[in-house]
Amino acid sequence: MGEIQIGGLVSFTTIDYPGKLSAVLFLMGCPIRCAYCSNPHLLPVGSGEYDPELVFDWLRSRVGKLEAVVFSGGEALMQGDATIEYMRRVRELGFAIGLHTNGFYPETLRRASELIDWIGLDFKATREKYPDLTGQSIAYDNMIRSLDVWLATGRDFEVRITCDPRYVNRADLLEIANILHARGVKKVAIQKYIPHFEDADSATTSAQRNQFFDDDQLRSQIDSMFTSVIWRE
């Protein structure tokens, strides 16, 4: 097992783990290539610029001040056992463990699941459009398997849908909401697409980006399907 590769760190946040003061670790490596990725420097499986032992010492100094540590990326589970072992150590400090994941590694999620208290899972598009958006033909099926792995734990989570109008339209969003509703998902977050400055194609208008958020009929329909819907603009 190699050493975990950490490419970024947020030392304090109130928005990355529901209801808990958190730090976020951004791990190196991601198996997919979303058109709107805002962390392109994290995509290669390369050396992280943060020494994991120094980060661990710093986390130890935050015991009693922070409540949770969120593993993000990149895709945090791409580093497999290195991530799991680091999660175990961080959990032993007394922190709740959060995970932001694209769901590409359902078996790793299953192995890590006893260590994780909450996840935010990306549901990026319909099955038909996933390959165009992510550059990966199996990303959708893996994500659904991860959803089912997590549902089986009975633990809290949120499914996030980023509404990039190049890949998600109104009908797609309703289709995704129906799939999630049918699987018993309770909490979703509908996220506005914000073009990244390195985005290959940022030629979307604000009206296109806002369409989901300005559509009262769509909003109330989706609101009625879940216990919690956060519209993140």
Ligand code: SF4
């Ligand atoms: S899953 Fe996240 S880190 Fe990976 S390419 Fe997509 S947006 Fe970027």
